[in-house]
Amino acid sequence: MHLLSFPLWLLLSIAGVQASVLTLQSPRFTISSSNAEQLRSEPLSLTKKPKPLTLGASDVLKLTFQVVDKEESKGVQPHQTFLRFYDEVTGEEGIQPVRVTSGGKAKFELNMARPPASIPPTTATTPLKVELIIGSFVHSPLKVDLFDLLLPESQPAPQHPDEASFHPLPPIHHTFQPEQKLPPRIISAVSALLVLSPWVVLLGLWGYISPSVPYLLSPNVLPFITTLGAFEGLLVWYWIDLKLGQVLLYGGILGLVTALAGRQALATKSDLRTARK
Known part of the structure; x- marks a missing residue:
């Protein structure tokens, strides 16, 4: 029983x-x-908050208090203590730390001749809401709405020398050249005939010479001729639709097949010449 009561007392x-x-x-x-x-x-x-406090351009505000434990009335040094200056209209806020001694005594001084940078921009008509926020590891947090503070109107920030560089520039209106007109159809037809004319001459000379190619359609030579024709078809396909990477891939595969077929065709031709001798 005594052992069980000790953890309960500790909790x-x-x-x-x-x-x-x-x-x-x-x-x-x-x-x-x-x-x-x-x-x-x-x-x-x-x-209850007092009437709004008003500070002039050179006035000094001093705030003193002591942080104590409410039950023991003993001074406590909290972990964090700071004042929050909040503008309810603009939503701007500033945080100013407050030093507290080991006995819980604190003193804060705001000199308007040298205001801290944490004070948000102010106007002459809108007060700042000043709150005291205290945090401690072993105590419940404390937040006190102290008073409203009217400060002199803030001076505008000095203009940065590079400020003009960050303003929007006039819109850029792009001008494009008119679409290129297609040449007349007669010129296109003549150009096509000029491109095809070498093939016409080649076929005419082929028919005139009538070379003897008895082994052109043999099973060992025809694959090589077919792969050469496939290369021509690949170039036409590239001109119509394919991209360069695809052409290199297909061309590499087709080149390997062509090399094997060509080797077989040359071996067949060599065997035929040897047999004639």
Whole structure:
């Protein structure tokens, strides 16, 4: 029984630590001018925001508070503490870390003569919503809506020397040459006849000479002649539809077949000549 109660006590202790809640003690803000004259100083409530705070171009805002454990009222140094400046109109926000001592005491100062870069762009009429966000490993997170802050209007950003290069350029209107006109049909017909005329001459001379080719259609020679004709057909196919890569592939396969068929044809021709002797 005693052994079982120890893990239960340990779990309850861990749950109790995780349920610990943080709160703020003595939160207060002070607004002073550049010559250290105090303009406004009020304590802050965790449930009700004060009237909007207004800072001039050289005013200083000081915020002080202490982070404590709500149950033990003991100062706690959280893991993360920062202020969030949020513009509800534009959606711009800025995060400013806040240093907290080991005793939980924190002090933040905003000098408008040298504002931090984390402050978002502001206008003279739209306040920034200032929130305090605290995170801890052993406590529940804390988020407090502190106050609304009116700051002087931000100065426009200086123009970058290369800014003009990033503006849209006038649209580019492409001009194309008119479509090439086809030559007259008579010229196309004459050109076709000139291309085919060597074949006409070749066939005419072939018929005039009447060479004797008794073995042209023999089973050992005809495959070689057929593969040569296939090469001509491949070139015509390439001119009509094929791509260069396809021609090289088909030509390589056809070339291997042609080489084997040619070797067989030459061997047959050699045997015939040897038999005549």
